[in-house]
Amino acid sequence: MTPRAHLAIPRAATRARGDAPPPPGLAGHGWAARLELAFERRMHGCVLAHVRHEGPLTVQRALHPEGRDVCHVVVVHPPGGVAGGDTLDVDVDVRAGAHAVLTMPGAAKFHRSDGRTSRQAVRIRAGAGAIVEWLPPETIVFDGAIASAVLEIDLADEATAIGWDVLALGRRARGEAFRDGRWRQRLAIRRAGRLLAEDTLDLAGGDAWMRSRAGLAGAPVCATLFAAGRAVDAAVVAGCREANRATRAAIGVTMPLPGLVMARCLASGVEEARDAFVAMWSRLRPALAGLDARPLRLWAT
Numbered sequence: 001m002t003p004r005a006h007l008a009i010p011r012a013a014t015r016a017r018g019d020a021p022p023p024p025g026l027a028g029h030g031w032a033a034r035l036e037l038a039f040e041r042r043m044h045g046c047v048l049a050h051v052r053h054e055g056p057l058t059v060q061r062a063l064h065p066e067g068r069d070v071c072h073v074v075v076v077h078p079p080g081g082v083a084g085g086d087t088l089d090v091d092v093d094v095r096a097g098a099h100a101v102l103t104m105p106g107a108a109k110f111h112r113s114d115g116r117t118s119r120q121a122v123r124i125r126a127g128a129g130a131i132v133e134w135l136p137p138e139t140i141v142f143d144g145a146i147a148s149a150v151l152e153i154d155l156a157d158e159a160t161a162i163g164w165d166v167l168a169l170g171r172r173a174r175g176e177a178f179r180d181g182r183w184r185q186r187l188a189i190r191r192a193g194r195l196l197a198e199d200t201l202d203l204a205g206g207d208a209w210m211r212s213r214a215g216l217a218g219a220p221v222c223a224t225l226f227a228a229g230r231a232v233d234a235a236v237v238a239g240c241r242e243a244n245r246a247t248r249a250a251i252g253v254t255m256p257l258p259g260l261v262m263a264r265c266l267a268s269g270v271e272e273a274r275d276a277f278v279a280m281w282s283r284l285r286p287a288l289a290g291l292d293a294r295p296l297r298l299w300a301t
Contacts, residue, residue: 030085030116033057037090039071039130041097046071050093057088060105066294072101074298075136081109082147084116089123096127096156099289103296107137107168107270112144113181121150126159131289134163135281135296138221138270141169141183143176143205148184153228155191160229160288164277168221168270169203169210177220179206189228189260196260199224219250219266223273225280227261229288237261239283244276251276 033055040049045068051059060074075090082088094100110118126132132153139149153161165187169178187199209215216222227236232255240253240263249267256262263280267273282293 030083030087030118031055031079032087033077034089035059035075035091036093037073037100037102038093038095039098039100040095041099041130045069046098046100048073049095057090065297066291070099070101070291072103072296075102075104077104077108080106081111082118082120083111084113084118084146086118088120090121092122092124092132094124094126094130094132094159097129098127099131101133101135101296103135103298104137105298108139110139110141110145110147110183112142113146116146118145118147119150120148121152123150123152123154124161125154126156126161128156128158130156131160132163133285133289134161136165137298138166138168138274140171141167141178141181143170143179143181145178145181145183147182148186150186151188153187153189153226154193155189155228157192158230159191160231161189162227162229162281162284162288164223164225164281166221166223166270166273166277167201169216170220172220172269177206178203178210181205187224187226189226191228191259196228196257197226197262199262217250217266219268221265221267221270221273223265223267223277225261225263225265225277227284227288228259230259231288232259232261236284236287239287240280243279243283247272247276247279249273249276253280 035057036052038050048062063072170176183203185201189197211218237255249272251265253263265273285293
């Protein structure tokens with residue numbers, strides 16, 4: 001039996017009851033975009049050492065708002081949305097000793113499909129002693145979208161990763177719910193080749209599970225936060241819980257394995273989920289990366 005609605009436990013899977021998977025994409029082509037990034041620690045600090053892109057997926061120039069040892073990059077997808085048949089592949093290599101912070105200027109939007117499936121895959125590797133922070137805005141899945149998203153994190157023994165995924169089902173500001181379509185997503189975290197956590201969602205639009213108390217309980221926003229590092233301990237988990245004591249969102253924080261924190265959030269809006277995760281990040285970053293948690297400039301826009 002597939003477990004449902006468990007909060008941030010390794011290999012948890014949530015699956016909606018729906019029809020069989022949609023057929024392969026119809027004839028025609030969407031955007032095919034690929035981005036490769038590599039960060040290196042050099043004598044003068046952390047640098048973006050390699051950039052290669054194909055199609056409408058690129059980066060703004062590397063920034064160092066915290067000093068030379070931390071490299072910030074903004075990933076940009078110019079068309080502003082993902083339509084039927086589009087494929088986006090992002091490959092990030094944070095090499096030994098480097099520290100990279102990655103975000104995007106706006107929400108990722110998966111538009112209503114014409115029958116073709118859209119796909120996004122982000123793969124991040126972090127070498128020995130490296131730190132990677134994956135801090136994107138929300139992902140908005142429009143009603144009628146047929147799409148999938150994969151996030152894979154591969155860590156070396158002494159690497160650290162902090163990140164999140166915030167998912168909005170439908171466009172709430174327009175009164176739109178996710179009534180039709182299909183959304184699949186997968187998060188996998190590995191250390192030295194060993195799977196630490198795997199979280200999957202396979203959701204058919206309009207499924208009763210979205211309204212069930214055992215599922216999303218009617219929440220239009222669901223989100224997952226992860227933090228993996230040797231400094232993770234019970235005090236870090238307690239700090240994350242304390243950071244959101246006053247929030248109205250439903251949040252569960254656990255340490256399913258030594259060195260791993262996972263949190264799950266059900267919220268009434270994107271801002272509520274984001275504020276909850278930023279509050280946890282402000283506790284996690286000093287503990288895991290040894291740095292103050294300075295809000296990204298993009299968060300203020």
